[in-house]
Amino acid sequence: MRVFLTSPWIPEEWIRAHGLEPRGIWSAEEFRRGALPLSAGLCAFAEAAVRFAGAQTDSAVIFTTSCDQLRRGFDAATLHGQRRAFLFNLPATQTPVAKQIYRADLERLGQFLLELGGSAPRPEILRREMLQADEARRRLHEAAPVPAENQVPLALVGGPLSAVDRNLFNAIATAGGCVALNATESGERSLCPAFDLNACGDPFDALVTGYFENIVDVFQRPNTRLYSWLKPRLLSRRARGIVLWHFTGCDLWRAEAQTLREVFNLPVLLLEADETAGISPRDVNRLQAFVETLK
Amino acid sequence: MIYAGIDAGSRSIKAVLFDTDRAQVLVSGLADQGVEQERLASELFEKLLTEAGLERLQISGVAATGYGRNAIRFADTTITEITCHARGVHRLAPDARTVIEIGGQDSKVIALEDGGRVRDFAMNDRCAAGTGRFLEMVASRLDMDWQKLAEVARQSKKPALISNMCVVFAETEIIGLLAEGKPLPDVVAGVQNAIATRVAALAGRFISPPVYFTGGVALQPGMARALEEVLSCPVRVTPQPQFTGALGAALLAGKSFKATPVLHQPGGW
């Protein structure tokens, strides 16, 4: 059975250790396909997640509390009895209490996975999944793109990029840019460092620590970790501009635009994703203009 | 007794004279809306009286509805268009449980109970994206009559996806699509779908069949089908959809009148 995750901060290793198949919802081919009837004020990502959850008969969807839209999206998804949906409490702070909340919810998620038909995770299975995930992440880190000489290196920062938005990379390349840093939710930012399995006897402890202490996201309070993570990478990749990718109605990312400009002294282009999937001619136009100004 | 209903909409004024004794519409008419709303409504009213061979004194009551209703000072009462459209549609289709009304500058979804009473409603009157204004803009841009748009849309094989929420910017998008070589029928069908999608978003979980479609935009063939596709249920167009508001107003002006089924005769609604 597939378990679709709406956030990279829910350990996929934990899902695998239960014998189930985790997938980022943003990578599902059918996610956000076609136009969504969207009421004013609703985020297209959250609405798509609600509809996706409603359409699943043999898969589950894990929502998180990282934003209002997803929290209430979960409320909408479960209003009519959808039982294959779970709301994971992702804490905003980084205190010991917050870590306790994260751990407790991971355990509660485990109960949910068992109810779905998963099997109780054995420590050695979990350890194996964690090591495999570490290796996969290490290879992804090595695959980071290097801009060609005539391409303008850009940082792509923001929310999740769905399968339908993939042509954004082509649009940036066509405009003469290159994504030197993919700091979207479905990009490099969500690649946790390797687990310290030796420090913790129980791999579950290492899993909790490894994820919780490496969440880098806009919803955190304070979100200084996001800026600390971005700074060295923007410098080392020589990014000349930031493309801020966010969904219409996403206050959390939109509010950071000015701070990103001020902290990094880089121009910021806002690209909004709405209920229509894919990159629009308007977005292409903006990207071309942005890259031209940076050349 | 004879009652008059005047629907002072944003784009046109509609009026109906209804005979409660014979349970039928005597005459109906329409005029373009303008700045002097009361004068225009009065002229239309007088014109209908002449057509019906009546004097003002023979009219037992006048109810005004629509965006400009409060400007019609000669009306005996004003009633919102929600209540009037609900009443008018119920008169024409007593089985209606959901009414979708798309006018020139707004759109509404009205949920009805048994007996035609309004149970709930939702309105969009702040954004042109789900209204007749969008079609008007497209027709104007393509230099064609807006009724012709429907014929064009019927030829579509794959409606284009119009992404913009704003009618003004959607215009730019449409030009872009045509410049890219997108077939005109697909673009026009895409516009119809965009309007239907907006209305579906307004409707939310409101929709309870049978669904009836009324208002000026219902006159455009293809719009009902676009709504059906988005709502995944049959959508029927009321007869004379541009007059249901005025009809409802006339019926409500004579509060004691009880609805009877419509006799389907040519022109007799």
Added chain:
Amino acid sequence: MNAAPRKLNLSAWDDRYEQLRRNSLREPAYGGPLRRHVEREKDFRLEQLHFDNSSAALRLWNFLLTENERLRQARASGEKIVGAMKDLGTVPVMAYSLPGVRAFYPDGAWWTPCLMECSDNLLQQAEAMGIDASFCPVRAMLPAFENGEHFPKPDLLVCSTGAVCDDFSAIAQRLEHLGHSIFWWEMPRRRPPVSGETACELPGNLSAPKIQVDCVRMELQRVGKALGELAGKKLDETLLADGIRVANRVRHLLAELRQTVYAAPAAPLPALEMLVAEMLAIHFCSDRKETVAVLEELLAEAQSRVRQNQFVVGADAARIFWVNPVADLRAMNLLEDFGGRICGTDFMFTHALDLIPENLPPLEALARAALADPMVGPTADRAARIVRECRAVRAGAVVISRIPGASHCAREGEIIREIVRQQLDIPTIEFEIPPVCDALLPTLGSRLQALMEMLKAKTQN
């Protein structure tokens, strides 16, 4: 002194004030004619509002409109000022338990653009600071912190985060990036206990697992430590228990006031004054003792009117349950202008109206009270309370006012409406109210009129 209850505009209140003074009106230090707020603080909106004509209402309005002035006076006399952000009704209880500490609610700056009819330019200034009109009017708080023209800069800023609304969270984070240090504390998203978990009863007929209550308690302990360091005195259990008792006095008064007004056959007090009165629950309008006095006077006035069968809105007005506070105070007058009256409310802080348990250790009690926040849990819980209260007060309809840009509104309203429809089968309408709604009066009026028509048709059948 006691005129028949009616609503007056500001000019009529000038005369009424003179009449009250001639009849030996006694006012607190912050008292005076309402008009002075227009002249001194440019609260121009007062000229568009209609107010209750009682001296109790005068006191209430003067109390609200002098808050910034009183906070500055408190600062000048050496008191410490705490800005309690987002959390509605918990941290202020703790802060006021300490001597020499006052808490206020910077989010309350959201009403400044309305009161000053945008002459404050706070919303434009917020836009220049990177927070534009796609955010809720609370964004007015941001430039208010920077320019210091409204409330004094607090000595400590405390803000809840986690299961809180996005735009407030984003605005507060922007504030921190601008150099205002914030003490963040985590609020988990309330959920029902699952099998195997110990359940804790919360006020408002809710429950949550013990692990969540424990987490909030530990967070409030951290907050208490910070408050104690500010005050130079430990916030111990005795102080906190006393603070809870006084807070409960306020909540008890409000409960009586709501019961008296909402259950009456007609409205003894108007909707606008009831909105302002309920807001006192959150942070006591920066003066806990005076809040008690204001509410006692308001309650006495309401009770007297009910006894004498004197009402400011008639018995034929439609009974409306109102959900969410309004960015433009004028909207509350509008409801009554169109034939409605408030018979119940949910202004997003119903947990601040419930009594804090006094039979538990104080921090535990506060944790449970905080977790009962309607915005922190499932929307269905909020809807369930609305349904219960609608039944109790025989509400004819529910009006949900959306706050422009507020991230929670779009989805919440949809869910609440569906549940109300299913369980009560009464009409619900939803509309957005911006900080100055004058341009929208025709469209708001149409919706309210349509609602009244629906209700009238229902009663006739």
